[in-house]
Amino acid sequence: MSIKELINAINSISPDNIKPIEMQSEGEIEELIDALNRLLIALQKKTTEATKNLEDKNFTFYAINYATKLIGSTLEMKELLDIAINMLLEIAEMEKGSIMLVNKDISELMVEVIKDFDEIKDPSKKIDTHEEFLTRIIKEGKPFFSNETEKFQDLGDGLGANVKSVLSIPLMGKEEIIGVVNLYNHLTNKELTHDDLNIISILTSQIAVSIENARLFSQIKQFFFNTVKALASTIDAKDPYTYGHSERVAQYSLAIAEELGCSLKEKEDIQLAAMLHDIGKIGLPDEILHKPSGLTDEEFEEIKRHPLKGSKILEHIKELTAIIPGMRHHHERFEGGGYPDKLKGEDIPLIAKIISVADAYDAMTSDRSYRTSLGSDEAIKRIKDCAGTQFDPKIVNIFVNLFEKDNREL
Ligand SMILES: [Fe+2]
Structure with missing residues (x-):
């Protein structure tokens, strides 16, 4: 960039603030050029970061929007749970997982869907909610991530053996916690960020609403059949x-x-x-x-x-x-x-x-x-x-x- 071009650029930004420059010594021009070059590089770096952040935010927005539409696309419980577990594993970049739902009548959790090695299983296994870890998740109502998985070898879904990491997220219904999502083994070296957890929490909230809707739909259908x-x-x-x-x-x-x-x-x-x-x-x-x-x-x-x-x-x-x-x-x-x-x-x-x-x-x-x-x-x-x-x-x-x-x- 020539000095003339620089002057034009400065003029175009704030022409009213331009004051006459008085040169004090011979080396000042070189110093000025150096300083301005550093400023230019710093500005370029900031612009690139800002653009990337904006792109990330746009991507997140579209991903959440798409995921929400997908979750809301069915009222059939089995189909909904299959979509939910696949989506959460993909977004969290984890290997395998399960969804457990609270059975209101008998106060226990039922494992409703398992995804392991790309295979969706339909286990319907009962879990005692007195299991310390699950009780904590349900009571506290907060997501939980741990790399110290030896403490949580089995959450009852049969996936807990030899896992490296576990992320458990409660499914918050309108009035109470209606279940827990367990995701295992982070596939990348990247740590889960606060933003990642936020996105997963937003999606699990949507999933919980859809599960409640699917239950309501099933009750209405049963009433109709009866x-x-x-x-x-x-x-x-x-x-x-x-x-x-x-x-x-x-x-x-x-x-x-x-x-x-x-x-x-x-x-x-x-x-x-x-x-x-x-x-x-x-x-x-x-x-x-x-x-x-x-x-x-x-x-x-x-x-x-x-x-x-x-x-x-x-x-x-x-x-x-x-x-x-x-x-x-x-x-x-x-x-x-x-x-x-x-x-x-x-x-x-x-x-x-x-x-x-x-x-x-x-x-x-x-x-x-x-x-x-x-x-x-x-x-x-x-x-x-x-x-x-x-x-x-x-x-x-x-x-x-x-x-x-x-x-x-x-
Ligand atoms: Fe007939």
Whole structure:
């Protein structure tokens, strides 16, 4: 930089404060240039540091924002805990860890998720909260970091052996501590800073809120399932021979759905549809419903209307839209000719094809007013005989395999 350029730079910063410079000796110019060069280097260093701090803060802000969105993206407890442990290990740069939740009813901790060697495990192990270390974390409600791990060899999650460091963070709910996160073995030589702990604390607070929301969601869902169960039992109760029918059909349908690898939502829909599949029978007169045999054509036509009636009853409930096809089509036949729509093959919704097999099996293995139970083996044989005509052969195959694999009364 020339002196002229320097003068211009100074002028541009504070032109009003520039006073005339009087030179006292020959060496002063060199000294001045030296001093100014040192100032310039110091200023450049400060600017670089300030930019880096700003970038770090921006990165932290975006990381927290992203992490918060991810944590809030699910209300399913298992999924939430998997996301939480993965995220905390990544942010804290630690190797393995676990999340324990306080079981309110029995005042103990349950290990809900473990991540060890990149593998997520689902242990549900109970821990005695009298364990000195855990009690301290819960009582004090503060994060705890230690390199002296010999004192805390086992926190009950099975990860404590031979660890080099442990970070335990309480999960603060709205009113009380609802659990503890344990993270083990720092992967880098970098020490955990105050900022790192702050970020981890912010995220664990978010995780705790999400856990409480997930618990609430699960309670509401359970209430909804119980209401549906009660509704279904009103149908079963109309006939002493069909007591528990809907619940058993739901149980068999769920077993088939699990074998098919259905998602959690699909499995819930299948269970609900199976529980409510005959809800349309609610308006059927008892004398038709209980008639042991010899239904007139008219009476049979009346019975055949129950899938449509059931669909009509529930069509206005938005939350149940996905289950309507299961109710409407559970009496379709795979080769066609069933009711109400005479659908055929792949046109029949999967949910209905599953319920159809489960319904038939339960009907055959229950006593009826006109006959006693056929027994499991005979029922399975008849279902196999109807693969491709009444039932989808794929579903029959899965159901028969389930039955034979476990060799149990399904
Ligand atoms: Fe039915």
